[in-house]
Amino acid sequence: MTVASVERERAIERLRTKHHQLMHSFGFGKDGAVREAVLEVEGQLADIGAPMAECETYAASVAAALTKPTQPARFVSPCPPPGAVETEIITTLIEEAAEVIQRGTKLNRFGIEEVQPGQDLTNAQRLAHEIGDFLGMIEIALKAGIIDNNEIEVGRVRKHARFEKYRQHRPEVTP
Numbered sequence: 386m387t388v389a390s391v392e393r394e395r396a397i398e399r400l401r402t403k404h405h406q407l408m409h410s411f412g413f414g415k416d417g418a419v420r421e422a423v424l425e426v427e428g429q430l431a432d433i434g435a436p437m438a439e440c441e442t443y444a445a446s447v448a449a450a451l452t453k454p455t456q457p458a459r460f461v462s463p464c465p466p467p468g469a470v471e472t473e474i475i476t477t478l479i480e481e482a483a484e485v486i487q488r489g490t491k492l493n494r495f496g497i498e499e500v501q502p503g504q505d506l507t508n509a510q511r512l513a514h515e516i517g518d519f520l521g522m523i524e525i526a527l528k529a530g531i532i533d534n535n536e537i538e539v540g541r542v543r544k545h546a547r548f549e550k551y552r553q554h555r556p557e558v559t560p
């Protein structure tokens with residue numbers, strides 16, 4: 386091997402290393418300066434007559450990126466939206482859930498037995514009535530076949546176990 390050919394091999398090796406580093410650098414594909422540097426190194430390799438087949442060239446990486454299937458821009462549900470009957474039932478269920486929330490927070494703020502001025506019922510009674518409204522809507526949703534009683538039971542049993550595990554306050558037990 387002549388001195389010239391050894392130097393040529395070293396130059397190719399050096400350029401290929403640089404090319405590899407640029408192709409795998411953070412800015413590749415986004416940074417115009419890095420892209421220019423890649424193309425310049427590829428030009429220098431071509432000038433030397435180095436075979437590029439074993440390198441992932443810029444052109445090849447662009448072609449691969451263009452043919453790669455892209456993620457859909459938005460999610461499209463495979464299911465149709467609920468009909469008017471179901472929507473009305475669930476909307477009312479949501480409203481009643483919100484009313485349970487409201488009565489619950491009032492009870493927490495003003496007391497279990499407090500009667501709000503202008504009202505006849507205690508906060509506990511009013512909360513219970515809203516829970517009744519909510520239970521009524523659950524029954525209606527069950528009757529309409531929107532939800533399933535077995536699934537409700539799964540949640541009901543799970544809630545008992547979780548609440549017992551995580552509750553921070555327990556009623557005092559008198560011996």
Ligand SMILES: [Mg+2]
Nearest residue numbers: 481484515518
């Ligand atoms: Mg209500």
